[in-house]
Amino acid sequence: MATQQNPVQYAKAIQYQLQSIVTPVPVYATFNRNFAIEPKFVTWMLRNVHQEVFTGQNQNNKSIDRPTFQISIFTQVIEDGFTISNQILQSLHGYSGLFGGATNGFWIAKADVIWLYNSYDNEDKLAQVFLDCTLDIPT
Amino acid sequence: MPLPSKVLPGFSASLFMQSGATPTPLTNTQLATLASVSAIAISANQVLVEAVPAFGQDDAVANFTVAGSRQSDKIPTQSAPTSMTITAAWNPSDTVIQQVRADAYNGTIDRTYVVQATDGTGTVYYAFNARVSQFQIDAQPGAEAKAVFTLHPRGNQYGWSNTA
Numbered sequence: 001m002a003t004q005q006n007p008v009q010y011a012k013a014i015q016y017q018l019q020s021i022v023t024p025v026p027v028y029a030t031f032n033r034n035f036a037i038e039p040k041f042v043t044w045m046l047r048n049v050h051q052e053v054f055t056g057q058n059q060n061n062k063s064i065d066r067p068t069f070q071i072s073i074f075t076q077v078i079e080d081g082f083t084i085s086n087q088i089l090q091s092l093h094g095y096s097g098l099f100g101g102a103t104n105g106f107w108i109a110k111a112d113v114i115w116l117y118n119s120y121d122n123e124d125k126l127a128q129v130f131l132d133c134t135l136d137i138p139t
Numbered sequence: 140m141p142l143p144s145k146v147l148p149g150f151s152a153s154l155f156m157q158s159g160a161t162p163t164p165l166t167n168t169q170l171a172t173l174a175s176v177s178a179i180a181i182s183a184n185q186v187l188v189e190a191v192p193a194f195g196q197d198d199a200v201a202n203f204t205v206a207g208s209r210q211s212d213k214i215p216t217q218s219a220p221t222s223m224t225i226t227a228a229w230n231p232s233d234t235v236i237q238q239v240r241a242d243a244y245n246g247t248i249d250r251t252y253v254v255q256a257t258d259g260t261g262t263v264y265y266a267f268n269a270r271v272s273q274f275q276i277d278a279q280p281g282a283e284a285k286a287v288f289t290l291h292p293r294g295n296q297y298g299w300s301n302t303a
Contacts, residue, residue: 022262065147066282097259107259109148136148137259 002062002139005106007049011139013100014044016068020101021065021091022084031072037122042084047054051139064139070116071131078127085129089113092133099135112119142301143258152191154225155184155253156235164268171298177268180255186235189226189285191257194254197221215287220267220292229241229276229284237243243274243288252290267297 011029011034019027027042028034034041047070052063071088075081093113116130154173157164157179168177199218204211242248247270254265269290277285 062146064146066148109258110150136150138143138147138151139146 002051002060002064004062005049005065005137005139006050007018007067009032009048009100009104009106010046010049010067010069012104013106014046016101016104016122017092017099018044019069019089021088025084030038031074035074035126038074039077040080040084044073045070045072062139065137066134067137068132071133073129073131074124074126075128076126078118078120081127081129083116085118085131088114088131088133106137108135108137112136141261143256145258147256147258149190150254151258152254153180154186154188154191155180155255156173156186156238157251158184158238160238161242161248162249162250165266167296167298169298170251170266170268170296171300173264173300173302175260176253176264176298176300177302179222179251179253179266180264184235186225186239186252187230187233188225189228191254192223192225193221194223194267195221217295219294220269220297222292223269223290224273224276225288225290227286227288229278229286234290239271240274240290241272246270246272249293261302263299263301265297265299267292269293288301 015027015029022042023036025040025042026038029044031043047068049067050064051065054061073081073084092111094109099108100106112134114132116132118129120127165175197218199216200213201216202213242250249268249270251266251268256263265281269292272289272291274288277287
């Protein structure tokens with residue numbers, strides 16, 4: 001038996017967890033005009049929220065949830081981005097336990113972080129590092 | 140909290156084993172007793188496996204054919220605990236893996252192993268006594284070196300327990 005998890009809860013938990021890892025660097029849900037004022041900041045995007053549905057007419061016959069969120073790190077200095085990415089790797093990769101703090105958090109079996117690639121945006125004058133993090137959530 | 144009341148990710152399961160060169164394995168009663176089993180499931184005793192293989196009970200059946208009957212009859216017999224072939228990334232200095240190697244070398248050491256699975260609130264344990272065989276190092280160049288070994292449980296020596 002499994003109940004569908006609430007994406008709102010995921011969003012709150014991701015925001016809290018990332019913020020607690022990279023503080024005092026600000027964390028935002030989406031990219032906006034932060035690049036104009038912040039020398040370094042982190043954004044995230046949640047995707048692939050999906051519990052596999054099993055057979056039969058019982059709506060609760062579902063599997064675990066394995067959502068992925070992309071973490072984008074923007075910095076004016078390239079090395080800062082790599083340093084922040086390492087903070088996230090050390091804290092999150094392989095992590096098992098309460099995710100997202102006492103108020104909005106939930107227990108995860110696994111956080112699996114993939115360090116995707118780094119880049120540079122000449123227009124914004126910002127270096128970028130991208131990571132994917134997949135959560136295994138008992139449901 | 141009692142048994143986990145959620146669908147668990149496979150990642151939730153982990154494997155532990157009694158420490159010491161000459162352990163005293165748990166009795167059948169203790170194997171189904173939370174306090175005895177959870178004392179083994181501590182981080183120092185964890186076997187760092189790549190995945191916990193299927194655990195539980197084997198299939199065993201007696202098949203009867205009765206003359207004059209349209210169908211034969213299959214009756215489950217008391218089936219043995221499942222042998223578990225374990226793959227662990229090989230760190231030659233890992234004390235737990237070294238102990239497994241020593242057990243395999245000896246061949247007659249009974250030791251209690253514990254599989255633990257949790258949803259963060261409740262925990263379920265499967266404990267069994269086993270000997271080690273087929274300790275091998277698989278050093279294929281395309282991946283990490285692996286220590287592969289098989290745990291053969293002793294008959295009638297396993298139990299389930301959970302946090303209460």
